[in-house]
Amino acid sequence: MTDVFATGRTSPSPAPWRQTAQEYAQETLRQAILDGSLPGGTRLVQSEIAYRLGVSTTPVREALRQLAADGLVNFDAHVGAVVRRLEKDELVEVYDLLMALCPLALERAAAHLTAEELDQAMGYLKRSASTDIDAPAWANLHVEFHAVLEQASRAPTLSSILRNLHESAAIHVIRALKTSPFRRDIMNREHEEIIEVLRTGDGKRAGEMMVTHLSETLRLLLESFEAERREEEDSWSELDLDRRGSPLADLGER
Secondary structure, eight states: OOOTTSSOOOOOOOOOTTSOHHHHHHHHHHHHHHTTSSOTTOEEOHHHHHHHHTSOHHHHHHHHHHHHHTTSEEEETTTEEEEOOOOHHHHHHHHHHHHHHHHHHHHHHTTTOOHHHHHHHHHHHHHHTOTTOOHHHHHHHHHHHHHHHHHTTOOHHHHHHHHHHHHHHHHHHHHHHHHOTTHHHHHHHHHHHHHHHHHTTOHHHHHHHHHHHHHHHHHHHHHHHHHHHHHHHHHHHHOOHHHHOOTTTTGGGO
């Protein structure tokens, strides 16, 4: 395992006063993982991260534990915390489950959705259409969009399972939007069309449309996955730590 934090130290940057040290470390690392600055397999050395961010190791340790709970970091018995590599089989499994369960949730939701819930879901879409929204924020808004519709199924276990699946898919979506930002508008439009069908009470048709939407999204994500994996392999093979320094060199400035 390559230790990409071994060299290239810079002066630490203080954590913003509005956040606790743990929140600052957690959010900074989360963004770096999601935007690809810290590729899969990167070793996360607590002391080095703490130095980069100008905090102690305790909040960094807690931040890494939370990121592990969120599925972004793995703990290896020999090397410690490592950015989790995204696996193709996992992505396909997540979307297979979404395509199986989303239609069920929407069919049930169609019988219970209120005008307020539909307006709330549409509100998330409108916020995500803003040009000021970055990819992670966009993905989070779409997780909330799906949650509103799926909670309307009045099936708590089903909606909880689906939320976890959408959150698992979010990291893949964020990475894909880096190379295909135009897809945001397409996905927003597809979601709006599903909302309009749900307003008519046709849950079956809405479920079919969601499957088509998810299938196309999966195709895009698989293309992005293959391209990113090739880029990741190239970046590791060409990495010269003495020349390029640590990927965390500018974390405190994010």
